[in-house]
Amino acid sequence: SLYSNRYTGDQVFRITPGNDEEVHALRKMLTRMKVDFWQPNSVSLICQNATVDVHVKRNDTRGLRAHLKQENIHYGVLISNLQKEIEKQTGSHSSRKRR
């Protein structure tokens, strides 16, 4: 398995804060939780109506979902299982290696 399966259950959320209040709440949330920013590159660059893509460890996905619901912040899940997506991306490699 690639990367020793370390990304199993990890997800990528796409979050779109609709106003300054939501921006503030989201910054607070994502500062506290250790997430990997895909875009923008850092929490300070989060702004109103701009999409935020974050890679969230599997143990934190439930908590983030609850917080976003509580703050009524619009979000979607871009990638529901990162490990699977990684293997799909370079799947040919493992088959190629096998060949």
Next chain:
Amino acid sequence: SESQYDYEVYHSLEEIQSWMFEMNRTHPYLVDMFSVGKSYEGRPLYVLQLGKRSRPQKKAVWIDCGVHAREWIGPAFCQWFVKEAINSYLYDSAMRRLLNQLNFYIMPVFNVDGYHFSWTTDRFWRKTRSKNHKFHCRGVDANRNWKVKWCEEGASSHPCDDTYCGPYPESEPEVKAVAKFLRKHKKRVKAYISIHAYAQMLLYPYSYKYATIPNFNCVESAAHNAVTALYSAYGVKYRYGPASTTLYVSSGSSIDWAYRNGIRYAFAFELRDTGHFGFLLPESLISPTCTETMRAVKAIATGLLKKC
């Protein structure tokens, strides 16, 4: 061998470096290979020079890929560019004209240590792999470490942040090596292009401030022509404009440094996609992404041969 090399899959650092040696060996009239220095972990920083051997003072274009380790489509594009340029030299008069009149310096993997780490350990690693003597965190954002407005807005001074600017400008051996090469050849290098992902944008200076560059009209029309050429391939739209307003403000970036160093055409491409796959762009999309980007880069290079 080169003919069996698959340009439609992602390759490890070792495979890319072997491929560079093979291209250098099999195309002595169009390809030259050299190293501009060593990375933090001691790996060579290889560059391919493409172009017909002629007068020493030929104008040149610099293209680097893989500044951020996880952006794998970048190195894939640099390899694609070399393959296309060499393969089309004989039958494509436009490409032949470009290679006869320009040299292209292609650096397929700028951040070799980080790229290797993204293959072996952390797929989403972004920075270099340099050690910090005060913090356990490693790496510097190689696109915040250039000596231009270093570590101001849009960069972080905290070593654990992904946009960490480093302990001082050009602290990263990779950045210092490329900056040294471009300073040395500044009279000949007419365009600087850095390949990143993802967002589908074509960016030009300034990144560090909301202001207009002096040769805005020429650069703007070059960018417009480039995204139009890109769109002609598969109808994919790229936004374009100054990095500060099109993406966000960031300091210490390579395009601002190149521009300030006298390279009047400095661009950063943010390749596909806009987030559906993000950094995990499938191998099936390497071909269309590189094909359309090839058209954009050719448009920029062709523009250099005209007066603006």
